Amino acid sequence: MTAAVVVDHVSKRYRLYHERNQSLKASLLRGRRARYEDFMALNDVSFEIKEGTAFGLIGENGSGKSTMLKCMARILRPDGGSITTRGKLSALLELGAGFHPELSGRENVYLNGAILGLSRREIDARFDEIVDFSGIEQFIDAPVKNYSSGMYVRLGFAVAINVDPAVLLIDEVLAVGDQEFQNKCTEKISQFRREGRTIVVVSHALSSVRELCDEVALIEHGRLIQVGPAVDTIDHYLTEILSIDPATLGIARRSTGEIQLQGVELLGESGEPVGSLALGDSVTFRFHFNALKPVSGPVFGMSLTSSDGVLVTGTNSRDQGLSLEIPTGLGWIDLAVPRLLVSSGKYHVTGTIYDTTQMTPIHEVGDLHAFDVAEGNPKTSGITSLGGTWRA
Amino acid sequence: MNQLREYYERRELLSNLVLRELRSRYKRSALGWTWSLLNPLSSVLIYWVVFGVFLKVKAPIGDPSGQGNFVLFLLCALIPWNFFSNGVTQSIESLVVNAGLIRKVYFPRELLVASTIGGLLVTFMIELGVVVVILLIAGNMVLPWLPIVVLLVILQTLLVLGIGLLLSGANVYFRDVRHFVNLLIPMLFYSTPVVYPISYVPVNWQVAGRSIPLRSIYEMNPLVQLVGAYRALLYDLTFPSIGSLAYIAVWSIGLVVIGQFVFNRLDHRLAEEV
Known part of the structure; x- marks a missing residue:
């Protein structure tokens, strides 16, 4: 040839x-x-x-x-x-x-x-x-x-x-x-x-x-x-x-790797970092990333997996209608959770970034973070809580 | 020789770039192409009033044409001069102006210099056509001399191209070149017999008891010969001296060869430096 x-x-x-x-x-x-x-x-x-x-x-x-x-x-x-x-x-x-x-x-x-x-x-x-x-x-x-x-x-x-x-x-x-x-x-x-x-x-x-x-x-x-x-x-x-x-x-x-996820920070109600959580707490997941170049319309996603590998829940920024323009450099994006409705146990956070078509991954980290949830109010069985209150 | 072939092979691109030059020049101006005639008209007006009327410069009587009109005398030299000065100043900038193109696509870069001059050449030819019509109306039968005028236009184009090639590359590395040339152009203008006849330049100049052959030095400027040849053909209706045509040709061809040589040397890092 x-x-x-x-x-x-x-x-x-x-x-x-x-x-x-x-x-x-x-x-x-x-x-x-x-x-x-x-x-x-x-x-x-x-x-x-x-x-x-x-x-x-x-x-x-x-x-x-x-x-x-x-x-x-x-x-x-x-x-x-x-x-x-x-x-x-x-x-x-x-x-x-x-x-x-x-x-x-x-x-x-x-x-x-x-x-x-x-x-x-x-x-x-x-x-x-x-x-x-x-x-x-x-x-x-x-x-x-x-x-x-x-x-x-x-x-x-x-x-x-x-x-x-x-x-x-x-x-x-x-x-x-x-x-x-x-x-x-x-x-x-x-x-x-x-x-x-x-x-x-x-x-x-x-x-x-x-x-x-x-x-x-x-x-x-x-x-x-x-x-x-x-x-x-x-x-x-x-x-x-x-x-x-x-x-x-x-x-x-x-992955294309244009944006790199670097870690997750858990923030309490007043923005202070928290280590452990209890059911029903208010928490913000702050995802830190580094963009190697400007990216238009990326979709950030996260999912929670329980310690036995069951997918608890997943969400992404697109589903909430967020359209993002990420400039080059360090940045972060928050997922605010007013009431954390998972029962006590250890949870793993998966972070994903996809391109605007949601077809091509930009960066995906399987075990970005792990945190513990303590028993809280109301007590619950299973992996998630309805957050409901009994009345008679 | 290689260079000639390159020019020939990319002649389509050259003509396209010239068209781009021409099409974009008067885009979005209401008068459009009229400007290319209004500009020389205004300078003729200025020089006629200042030099012809105020300073009473007398145009020599054309031999054998018998013509003595100062405006005609002026036109025959000013229009070629404008082509020279616009050609030089604009071709020097041609690489810097097209930096985006140089950084992103490959093509022989001397075509940018050539096309800038090509665009101006088209305007020059139109202006020259108008001058010919004016001369014919004034009774100067210039038509038999036009083939030699064309030869002169070719030589002048080469002269401008040579200077453009020589300085446009240098201007990429040193942006001062342009400013320096802008300084030189008016000097050259007044050391060329455009607004006055050459007879106004003293043959000898007495300085501190010594005699300097001023006229001979003055005539070494190829532009003096060039302007003189245009005037001989268009104003006097006579054949310019072979010596002066040869002198212009040597300068033109020499400058193109040197210009191309220097351009090739500087071409090497053009895309990085521009």
């Missing part, structure tokens, strides 16, 4: 400027050179991508995987080594890059197509298909600045996908648009695969990488750690780099 892309000892150095000489004065005052440190974004990386396969690049933020993709797309030039590709290459790094806001969708299709290397005749031939795929026929003659971000991205994707590339590079852009459009994209990519084209994906979404890719390369601090079959490389990433317990690998494999 021939290689579609050969990455041969590629290194890429970035300059991290301490004080940037972006003016002549600064440069004269400080001497000719600006002070900078070299930062090796890629360090002697080599691998081959076989023709007709799907290849994934994974790694933590800042590992160099996107730099690798940009080098393949010829946007960045490596400082050392070389990259050779066979056949036409199209990159989906940012959809609609090069759209001019004042021009109409139609004009932009021609412009974007030309940027991506299509001739006018080729675009003429594909124009209907592009518009059809994007689903914005009615707006095609309106300036794109009036488009919603979804429409913008859809048109950009439609153009890029119609370039008819032998090698398609994708950088996490598939997480765009509504579910219907996402399905269309997934379908188009499967079609690409069936047609024997080569696909290179950079993504955090390990589950989709696993589904899509034959081989995966793991890049860490600019170095290639492992390259091989998707399952092996992803497992290596999860256990060695993200230090995930092999026992929970099953869920972790499917």
Whole structure:
């Protein structure tokens, strides 16, 4: 099998400027050179991508995987080594890059197509298909600045996908648009695969990488750690780099990991942390998390399991109509329980975060927390209480 | 040679980028394309009033055209000058302005410089067409000279392209380049015979008892030759000197070669620095 892309000892150095000489004065005052440190974004990386396969690049933020993709797309030039590709290459790094806001969708299709290397005749031939795929026929003659971000991205994707590339590079852009459009994209990519084209994906979404890719390369601090079959490389990433317990690998494999649950705090009525509880107490479950990137519309869920493994109850934020926008960084979300109606015993908290479609897990922790409930008022048998009062 | 092939292979993209330039230039302005004629019109008006009326600059009598109108004299040089100055200032900015594109898609980046100049070239041709009509009405039979005017336009475009390639890459690394050029442009304007005839420049200049051959130094500026050639063709209705055409050609081609060379050197880290 021939290689579609050969990455041969590629290194890429970035300059991290301490004080940037972006003016002549600064440069004269400080001497000719600006002070900078070299930062090796890629360090002697080599691998081959076989023709007709799907290849994934994974790694933590800042590992160099996107730099690798940009080098393949010829946007960045490596400082050392070389990259050779066979056949036409199209990159989906940012959809609609090069759209001019004042021009109409139609004009932009021609412009974007030309940027991506299509001739006018080729675009003429594909124009209907592009518009059809994007689903914005009615707006095609309106300036794109009036488009919603979804429409913008859809048109950009439609153009890029119609370039008819032998090698398609994708950088996490598939997480765009509504579910219907996402399905269309997934379908188009499967079609690409069936047609024997080569696909290179950079993504955090390990589950989709696993589904899509034959081989995966793991890049860490600019170095290639492992390259091989998707399952092996992803497992290596999860256990060695993200230090995930092999026992929970099953869920972790499917998770995208954009938000990490970190723990649960139990708060009493006045917001003070409490250790143990009694039936009928008022309690707030505070879930602490760390978002690695902004996430729109995630669904937080929790369930309680008794010590003998019986599911007591489960609830999620979506069922209560909560729509969330999570920014990058640490945060928390509360579940306020006015009366804890479970009988005495030990309970385990499972925390889950799903994406907005509730199909893909973001993070799931089986035993996030355990707490004891003491007998309270009213006394009850079984695992739950009705909270009722007897009257005569 | 490689570069020429690259330009040729991406000619569709070049024409698309030029179209983008043209279509977006006057979007959302009520007068639209009229602006591209109103702008030179206003500068002609200003220079005519200040230099022709107040300072009484006399246009030399065209030989053999016999033309002596200051406005016509002005037009034949000012329109090419505007193409030069707009071309240089805008092409220098062309990479910085299109930073988003450079960071996200690959295509030969010199096309951004070329398309900026291409857009201005179209406007220049329209303006030149209007000037030709005005000259014809004024009785200057310029039509036989137009093929040479076209040659001159090509040489001038190369000159502007060369400067654009040379400085646009540098401007990405040092944003001062643009400001520096903005400083130089008016200097160049007044050291080129646009608003006055070259005969106003003394042949020799006496400074501290020494004689400096000012006119010869002045004529080393390729823009002096360029403007002179346009005037010879359009105003005087005569053939410009072969020497001056060759001089312009050497500058134009030389600058394109040097510009492309420098551009290739700076192209390397463009996507990171822009």
